[in-house]
Amino acid sequence: MDNAFFSRFHPRVIGVLRRDREFWLSQSKDGRTASYESTSLRNFMFVTCGAGTVTVNGALHPLSVGSVFYFPYRSKCQVAYTSEQPMQFYSVHYDYKLIEWDGSSVTCLDPQENSLPLPIVTQVSEIESFAVQMKRLYDLWQQKDADYEWQARLLFLGIVDEVRKLYAQKNEGDLVRRAIVKTMDYIKHHYAEPLEREELAEVAALSMSYFSVMFKKVAGCTPTQYITKIRLDKARQLLQTSSLTVSEVAREVGFQDPLYFARVFASHTGMPPREYRKA
Structure with a gap:
């Protein structure tokens, strides 16, 4: 687990969306796939209904309710659903910088890697709790009350940190x-x-x-x-x-x-x- 990365991770939420049947119908003729030759946005997603797959640069990963997955920047990706009902998920568009602060000065760096130091797909254990956090983030973004961007950043940081902790726990045996x-x-x-x-x-x-x-x-x-x-x-x-x-x-x-x-x-x-x- 690269904690040095997360100690410098400073995200900016660009948009929070809820993907449902309309999303799939808008993406392809079969209404079951969404393909990107080169992703232009960093995308962080959480599956709330159905099942499917995400393929990143040729590597296929299964998805189900409770799956957290993301698109690495500028990667060839395809997401598809395999269940009878369209797979539904929340989608967070974001960008980030790496901030280094030595107590007296601050350095802002552009990320050199396209991927987060996390697996492409992580299965969360507390699905209901995670879903509540994603819905809070979605509702906050849609309502756009005072300080919503600041509050969205805090919520998104907490969500990413939960995924980081899950990944760390799975590697605790190291x-x-x-x-x-x-x-x-x-x-x-x-x-x-x-x-x-x-x-x-x-x-x-x-x-x-x-x-x-x-x-x-x-x-x-x-x-x-x-x-x-x-x-x-x-x-x-x-x-x-x-x-x-x-x-x-x-x-x-x-x-x-x-x-x-x-x-x-x-x-x-x-x-x-x-x-x-x-x-």
């Missing part, structure tokens, strides 16, 4: 991923102590170079960045809930140099620790 998750838990319990990469690689039982590569792939950041995030989260809690001095807070969360702690804290939160305490 030994390397489990080793990295174990290391992340170790950091959460030992953040106040000095933590070296060699020690963390030992916890994961991986070589140092491979550990660093896989940690970023699973966690979405480097081990050092993750340690800093955990320490700063704990520091924020202490600043808000305790009477410890800034220097004492720094040492409590693993920073031996209070001045360095203050610089790191300010670069990540936008204000020094003392100001944050008053905010």
